[in-house]
Amino acid sequence: MGDPRIRLSEPTLGEEEVEAVSRAVRDGHLVFGPDLPAFEAAMAEAVGATGALAVITGTAALHLGLLVAGVAPGDELWVSDLTFIASLNAATYCGARVTLVDSEPRSWNLDPNLVIEELARRANAGEAMPKAIMPVHLLGHPANLEPMLVALHEHNVAIIEDAAEALGSRWVGGALDGTVPGTVGDIGIYSFNFNKPISTGGGGMLVARDEETLARARHLGSQAKIPDTDYRHDAVGYNYRLSNIAAALGMVQMQRLPHLIERRREIAARYRDALTDLGLTGGPDEPWARRSGWLSTVRFHDGATRNAVRQALGEQGIETRPIWPPMRIQAPYAQLPVLGGDVAVGIGATVMCLPCSAHLTGAQQDEVIAIVRTVVERG
Numbered sequence: 018m019g020d021p022r023i024r025l026s027e028p029t030l031g032e033e034e035v036e037a038v039s040r041a042v043r044d045g046h047l048v049f050g051p052d053l054p055a056f057e058a059a060m061a062e063a064v065g066a067t068g069a070l071a072v073i074t075g076t077a078a079l080h081l082g083l084l085v086a087g088v089a090p091g092d093e094l095w096v097s098d099l100t101f102i103a104s105l106n107a108a109t110y111c112g113a114r115v116t117l118v119d120s121e122p123r124s125w126n127l128d129p130n131l132v133i134e135e136l137a138r139r140a141n142a143g144e145a146m147p148k149a150i151m152p153v154h155l156l157g158h159p160a161n162l163e164p165m166l167v168a169l170h171e172h173n174v175a176i177i178e179d180a181a182e183a184l185g186s187r188w189v190g191g192a193l194d195g196t197v198p199g200t201v202g203d204i205g206i207y208s209f210n211f212n213k214p215i216s217t218g219g220g221g222m223l224v225a226r227d228e229e230t231l232a233r234a235r236h237l238g239s240q241a242k243i244p245d246t247d248y249r250h251d252a253v254g255y256n257y258r259l260s261n262i263a264a265a266l267g268m269v270q271m272q273r274l275p276h277l278i279e280r281r282r283e284i285a286a287r288y289r290d291a292l293t294d295l296g297l298t299g300g301p302d303e304p305w306a307r308r309s310g311w312l313s314t315v316r317f318h319d320g321a322t323r324n325a326v327r328q329a330l331g332e333q334g335i336e337t338r339p340i341w342p343p344m345r346i347q348a349p350y351a352q353l354p355v356l357g358g359d360v361a362v363g364i365g366a367t368v369m370c371l372p373c374s375a376h377l378t379g380a381q382q383d384e385v386i387a388i389v390r391t392v393v394e395r396g
């Protein structure tokens with residue numbers, strides 16, 4: 018297939034972005050400049066955090082987040098099995114010993130019951146607890162964190178939330194009502210790569226519960242340079258700072274966020290309504306969550322139908338992708354222990370992501386729906 022006619026998920030950009038980037042260039046604010054602190058402040062406000070650190074990618078944010086949470090070589094870290102591989106890679110950069118946690122059937126995110134039961138079992142057996150847990154808010158649907166918070170706190174397990182996909186979502190009702198994923202744990206991260214709800218080309222953001230942790234992340238992500246010294250460094254740091262030029266783009270994208278999320282949610286609802294009579298379900302949409310609509314998904318009865326639909330859409334120049342296979346079947350992570358059963362495997366084999374850019378037109382979406390229906394009805 019050449020370049021797709023209809024892309025899976027691309028940023029919605031306009032003249033305002035062109036103007037903001039041009040201004041940054043004209044002013045010579047490529048690396049440092051006023052857009053960077055403004056973007057951090059806007060993000061902190063949007064998610065309800067006290068501060069935020071802008072970095073070059075969501076993966077870099079995860080890496081820094083794990084480091085400042087104290088995850089050191091050999092420490093055990095529990096991570097969602099069903100995720101994009103960046104979550105696991107960041108854990109591996111820190112030398113963590115990962116245990117994968119299977120999905121719950123409804124939200125597709127890590128199953129809180131498995132976490133609670135294993136913590137209780139270890140406590141009874143006098144076994145060591147994990148150092149930290151990294152729940153992923155998959156596809157912009159908040160993970161079911163509330164039931165396990167007490168147990169995690171009781172056993173001193175740090176929480177690093179991978180909210181790379183979840184900007185624009187929140188919990189509804191219960192103790193977390195109105196809270197944004199990424200702000201419940203000790204640390205949360207977001208991604209602004211090319212296909213995320215908002216994009217800076219590449220970029221990420223880290224938020225932390227306490228300011229000292231955020232300051233440590235900022236320091237480590239800027240080569241651990243001691244301020245106001247002649248290039249003195251007090252640790253092995255990283256060059257992870259986001260550029261001002263990317264932040265200028267991010268500031269404009271932030272203003273579009275409510276509209277972009279609304280559109281993505283509408284698109285997801287339209288797919289769901291158009292495909293339910295075929296017995297197909299869309300992505301998770303729990304009553305206790307308001308998901309961001311990144312990405313629109315559909316679950317087929319079997320993998321063969323999913324693959325046939327992908328093929329048919331691809332032939333018409335329509336880009337789709339399967340949901341990620343769970344980490345337990347990825348070559349670098351196939352040996353990792355798994356808590357729970359094989360719910361994630363079933364999801365990984367039967368779910369597909371459909372085009373859902375905010376500027377997808379009704380006619381384009383109709384075309385996608387018609388092809389899905391034809392292949393499924395043909396059987």
Ligand SMILES: Cc1ncc(COP(=O)(O)O)c(C=O)c1O
Binds near residue numbers: 074101104179207209
């Ligand atoms: C769940 C998850 N974690 C981490 C990342 C890493 O983000 P980035 O691509 O910005 O490095 C992504 C996105 O790609 C993701 O989807």
